Amino acid sequence: MxxxxxxxxxxxxxxxxxxxxxxxxxxxxxxxxxxxxxxxxxxxxxxxxxxxxxxxxxxxxxxxxxxxxxxxxxxxxxxxxxxxxxxxxxxxxxxxxxxxxxxxxxxxxxxxxxxxxxxxxxxxxxxxxxxxxxxxxxxxxxxxxxxxxxxxxxxxxxxxxxKARKVAALFSFGVALLPLSGAIFVILFLSSKLNRAVLQLERNIGEVNKISDLSKVDFSTVKTGFQELDKISRQVEILVEKLKKTAVDKEVLEFEMMLLEKFIITSEVLTDWQEFIVESLKEVSRIIKFAYFFTVFMSEENSFEAFVFWNCHDTETVRTRVEEDIRYGLEKVGLLSTDSHLVYHHRSINGRLGIVELDQVEVLAKKLVLERPIVGGAVGIGVYMMESKDLSKRIAVESLLSTLLNVIGSVKAIHRFTKEIEYYATRDPLTELYNQRVFWELLSYEVDRARRHQYKFALLVVDVDNFKVINDSYGHTFGDMFLRHVAALLLSSLRREDIVARYGGDEFVAILPYTDETGAYTAALRILDAFEREGMTAPDGRTVRATASIGVAVFPDHGEDPRHLFSVADEMMYKVKRSGKHGVRIPSVEDLDEIAHELARKNVMVMSAVEEGRVIPYFQPIADCSTLKVVAYEVLARIEEKDGSVIPAGKFIDIAESLSLVFKLDLMVFEKACRVLFDKFKNDDIKLFFNISPKALVLSNYLSDMKRILREIGLDPARIVFEITERETVRNLELLKKFVAELKMEGFQFAIDDFGSGFSSFAYVKHFPIDYIKVEGEFVRELKRSRVDYALVNSAVTLARILNIKTIAEFVESSETLDVLRAIGVDMAQGFYIGKPLRPEDII
Known part of the structure; x- marks a missing residue:
């Protein structure tokens, strides 16, 4: 109006x-x-x-x-x-x-x-x-x-x-003329005053066609003759000044967002962090012209690495000038001293945007150098912009340098942590031998290869006798040193092509390709001889030696699948221990018959337990590290014998898999556990974690049965977390990705079990929408004493935090371990210190 x-x-x-x-x-x-x-x-x-x-x-x-x-x-x-x-x-x-x-x-x-x-x-x-x-x-x-x-x-x-009405009407008409006359007078008066001001305002606004035109607008000439309206005019003038600043801020913000979008951290970081930066900078070069981009990291104390990514002709002279500018920036904040070591790495991003003006490097190269390193060891970052006249872009780049430094530092940290975890995913942190999980993969591979090429190989199971006495007498530190000594003895006693792994504790295994009984026996004797000859000096000056019990099994003479072959060698090792220790045993016909009879007994036990419904769920609590409040339970399968004894899953799960009963067993445990959750925690947000083989996820009947069970019980799928294990290998990763995505859409959540114990853990992080990672318990158990284990857990937590994944530490068995986990930043804990597995009726 x-x-x-x-x-x-x-x-x-x-x-x-x-x-x-x-x-x-x-x-x-x-x-x-x-x-x-x-x-x-x-x-x-x-x-x-x-x-x-x-x-x-x-x-x-x-x-x-x-x-x-x-x-x-x-x-x-x-x-x-x-x-x-x-x-x-x-x-x-x-x-x-x-x-x-x-x-x-x-x-x-x-x-x-x-x-x-x-x-x-x-x-x-x-x-x-x-x-x-x-x-x-x-x-x-x-x-x-x-x-x-x-x-x-x-x-x-x-x-x-x-008559009265007529008189009243005439009077009211006369009264009405007064405000109307006054209004006409006011309109005429205001029109003469305001028209000039409005026309001036229209002319000023008409001159604004872009943001830079705002500076041309002059509101001081707009006068209405009324104090109140002149105040409004003044406020409009102030508003325009703010708009000028806001317009620039908006352009800066939009440009900052465009820049940051190019540096979104993806799973490709796990492969090659430098390639990730190169590809990101290629995208950045589409929205901003820059000659080069650099970032500096502290690799070790007094050692630095500078990475320069070129988007222009990088002649030797230009490189030298840029290197000098980077060195000067580090010296200026006191990071670089005379004995510091600085290495430069140059990479091209295929850009050819002009030539850097040498005398303008220090002026136009915007950089940020910190006094101390941040995540990933990042200490400096810089960019040489070739669009010096674009104020908004320069402001955006300058304000984002610290953010980009954090992002790039995180990228390098993720890459470094991943490489470390990749290594220890296959290695035992203490001895740096292969770990148990890799041993099983290599054993399976060797069985397939030996069957295909029709040759024999031997498997040795080596247990250090009386290691507990050494550990208790001289302490865990010496005990760890002694286990590394044992690992060195095994490697020196065997061939280069033989595969040695630490199976756990004081037990080791070795795969000897192209080896029969005679060759295996000879190799075992060499190991025993090394144990007798080589000792270690204890803290009290004494020389400590150990003996070993060795069990042998040969493919295909003593077994034709990995599990059976290991069972034979393991049983032979225990027979050596029972007969006096420090010896070697190769199975006889009677030994093989005894093992076969025991295996048949276990097969019958598992089949009858599944048929009779004696497979029951146990619940191990998972608690929040900060409050120790129970937030979830991991469901563990147990077989309840008729005499009341309970058999843990480790004793029968392999048998169930060999009998193709594992899926039926898992469904039985799943349904019973879900009913317990509904009955006891219907209105709570307690979650259940289920171990599930990746192979099971691609079985449509298996998944449809699980979804049917949840519908019948009335349980929200969001309360179910599937722990993806590596019991079986899924060759068709794309098919697995499809089924995981489908379940994720329905609300189910996913966790990686034993994270860090196998390389496929990283493939799962890269390809699947993971909600939790459960850090391998072997890394957690010795967390307080082992620098390597601490570094591995810390790396896993850093990786998870950057990828917005929750962490759960397994094998938490003491308050000291829990304190270290809290300091590292682990979200949840599971282990005997938190709570032992409980029967359904024992859950409070």
Whole structure:
């Protein structure tokens, strides 16, 4: 609405209201005056009528004269009517008169009081006639003061009211003209003042076509002549100044967002961090022209690495000048000293944008150098922009340097941590031999290869005798050193092509390709001889030696699958221990028959337990590291024997897999556990973690059965977490990705079990939407004593935090370990210190 229209509408509103109020007021005044006049006139008429009647009655009148008198009164025409009414005593004495009944008359006669009232547009006045002394001569039945009758006068005020309305209307019209006249005057006055200011404002705004034009707008010439409006004009001027700054800020923010989008951390970081930076910078070069980009890292104390990524012709002279500028920046903050070592790495990103001006390097190269390294060892970052005149881009780049330094530092940290974890995913952190998981993979590979090429190989299981005594006598530190000594003895006693691994604790295994019983026996004797010859000096100066018990199995003579072959060698090792230790045993026919009989017994035990439903879930609590509040349970399968004993999953899961019963067993445990969760924690947010083979995830019937069970129970899939294990290898990774994505869409969550113990853990992180990683317990168990284990767990937590994945530490068995985990930043903990596996009825 324009100001003119607003003034007119306001004036009209005021005029209408004023005229209405004045009309009503005038009308009421005139009406009251008319009523007062009518009442006064009625009283006079009533009094005169009574006096006339009284004069006639004094000389005596007949009934006929009375009727003539009253008839004459009633025939009065116009706005006035008069009537006479007899009271009860007069009627009793002289009889009634023909008269109309009026309520007000009846009331006045009965009460003996005069009445004045408004009836429609008429005023009615009733005067009561009371007996005087001289009246008693004729009215013998009355006493002085008795009511003898009444005179009723009714006066119609219609004509007076009409006149009052006309007068009121004329008055209100005159009143209404006043605000309208004032409005017209105000409009004319304001128009002359505002038009000039508005036209000036329109011209100023019309000149603004882009952000830079804002600086040309001058509001100081816009004057209205009114203080209030001039204040508004001043505020508009201030607003424009702020808009100038905001416009630049907006451009800067948009540009910053465009830059940061190019540095979003993806799984490709795990492969090659430098290639990730190169590809990101290629994208950046599309939105900003830059000659080179560099970042500096502290690799070790007093050692630095500078990585320069070129988007232009990088001649030797230019390189030298840029290197000098980087060195100067590090020296300026005190990071680089005379004995520091700085290495430069140069990479091209295929850009050819002009040539760097040597004398402008220090001026145009925007850089940020920190006094101490941040994540990933990053200490410096810089860029040489070739768009020096674009203010918003320069501001954006300068403000983002610290953020980009953190991002690139995180990228390098992830890459370094991943490489470290990749190495120890296949290696035992203490001895740097292959770990148990890799051993099983290599053993499976060797079985397949030996079967395909039809050759024999041997498997040795080596257990260090009485290691607990050495550990208890000299402490864990010496014990760890002694295990490394054992690892070195095994490597020196065997061939280069033989595979040696630490199976766990003081137990080692070795795969000897192209080896029969004789060769395996000879190799085992070499190991025993090395144990006897080579010792270690203990802290007390004594030389400590150990003996070993070695079990041997040969493929295919003693077994044709990895598990069976290991069981044979393991059993032979225990037989050596039971017969006096420090020896070698190769299975005899009787040994193989005994092992086969025991395996058959276990097969029957597992089959009957599954058929009879004696596979039950146990629940091990998972607690928040900070509060120790239980937030989840891992479901563990147990077989309940008829005698009440309980068999853990490690004793039967391999057998169930070999009998193809593992999926049926898993479904049985899944349904029982979900019913327990629903019954005990229906309204809580407790989650259940289930170990599941990747192979099971691609079985449509298996997954449909799980979803059916949840629907029947009424349980939210978001409360179910599948721990992806590496019990079996899935060759078709794309198929697995499809099924994981489908389950993720339905609300299920996923965790990687034993993270860091196998390289496929990283493939899962890279390819699947993982919610949790469970850090391998072997890394956690010795966390407080082992620098390597600490570094591995810390690396895993850093990687998970950057990728927004929750971490769970397994094998937490002491408060000291929990304190270290809290300091590292692990989210949740699981282990005997948190709680042992519980039967369903024992869960509180």
């Amino acid at each position: 324009s100001l003119k229209v607003f003034i007119i509408v306001t004036a009209l509103t005021v005029s209408v209201l004023s005229s209405l109020l004045s009309a009503v007021s005038v009308y009421r005044i005139l009406l009251q005056q008319s009523e007062d006049f009518a009442i006064e006139a009625s009283q006079q008429l009533a009094h005169q009528t009574f006096q006339s009647m009284y004069q006639i009655m004094r000389r005596g009148w007949t009934r006929a004269e009375l009727l003539d008198f009253t008839s004459a009164l009633e025939k009065e025409s116009g706005a006035l009517s008069i009537s006479v009414h007899r009271g009860r005593k007069v009627t009793d004495l002289f009889g009634p008169l023909p008269e109309k009944k009026h309520p007000e008359v009846e009331w006045a006669l009965s009460e003996g009081k005069d009445v004045t009232l408004r009836k429609g547009s008429s005023i009615v006045y009733v005067k009561v006639l009371k007996a005087r002394r001289e009246c008693l001569a004729c009215h013998a039945n009355a006493t002085e003061g008795d009511v003898l009758g009444a005179v009723r006068v009714e006066q119609n005020l219609s004509s007076e009211l009409g």
